[in-house]
Amino acid sequence: MNDVHKTESESTERSASKTSTRRADLRARLVAAGRAAIAEGGLQNLRARDLAAAAGCAVGAIYNVFDDLDDLILRIGADTLAHLEQGLAAPPGPAPEPAEELLRLSRFYLSFARANKALWRALFEHRLAGGRPAPAWYLEDQGRLFALVEAPLARLLPDEPAASRALLARTLFSAVHGIVSLGLEEKLAPMSEAALEGELERLVRAFAGGLTIRRTGEDPWKD
């Protein structure tokens, strides 16, 4: 390989890397613009024309860096999940009692949903065109959140098989999500913040207590 060839190859690499950086920049700008649009007015506020204007690109350029708007919405969702995950991460120190840890996770979920209502709502409202299932990379992002629920469940039920524990984490998350979502939306009679927090605690404590008793015959409520 002579010097001329080397220079040409380096220049091609530099140019490829520049293109890839430009693409990554545009993707990030579009995700940020989409995030702001959803935060302001929900999923129905997401319009390709507005996104392109906010990100400073042509409408067609959106489809050079995302498969379609669904793909962009999933990336915004992943971004929301990442923020949620940061907040849910366990504080340093020894592992707390499982029921307390489950309660901490549930309370943070409620406060996150309250503070980021439109973005949180969009996670559940968005449906992929044609009823397609969510892609594997997105389910993997979700899985990391469920793992945070599985950890205290593993301490609560050390003999539970992993597959059953994974289902249980999802079940507890779904139950908490139901209470949070029906509590924050206006479909049932309105509920005070304190009442909602109290009910969340009642569910988590009764559920954790009931699970423990079933397994060990031990009564966690006895003094």
Add this chain to the structure above:
Amino acid sequence: MNDVHKTESESTERSASKTSTRRADLRARLVAAGRAAIAEGGLQNLRARDLAAAAGCAVGAIYNVFDDLDDLILRIGADTLAHLEQGLAAPPGPAPEPAEELLRLSRFYLSFARANKALWRALFEHRLAGGRPAPAWYLEDQGRLFALVEAPLARLLPDEPAASRALLARTLFSAVHGIVSLGLEEKLAPMSEAALEGELERLVRAFAGGLTIRRTGEDPWKD
């Protein structure tokens, strides 16, 4: 009052009653048309023009018998709730064990949601314009469903104050709804029908068990 006056008054009454029957007929036809439209394609499939065509009236006539489309959607929702209520009603015979009764109600809720997915989904997706709360008559219809959950809870926790029990019924419903809705939608990894039913049972039994123990110190899982 002479005969002429009497006849006039009767004729006015007859005509008023005819108008009222016609209005009730049109309302019923519009609710039926709206129900069919939602069942076919969800809330976004509900269009005033199509409804008027299906019910055989002018578009403007919809607004003579309903305040607005939100009002019509609430009436369709009440109709869905009435069907759900019929199915949830307790079978004749002695009252079953509270946990079994809660499980029966939860299972029926799951099967109803599965069989009437679009109409059931519309109950929760629909939001009133301007964030208005649901009207009192609608909340009353909802309340009758919660009463069905309160009855077994009253047997499970006879000393629970009524207000706390009412909140608890709503909490359990919300938890079950969370499991059913995340289980039936495609937002999490797909789940088999049997697994979903198993998880619903796990939640209800652990919750009912945990509540009982907290109150009485009795272990329902002991042989």
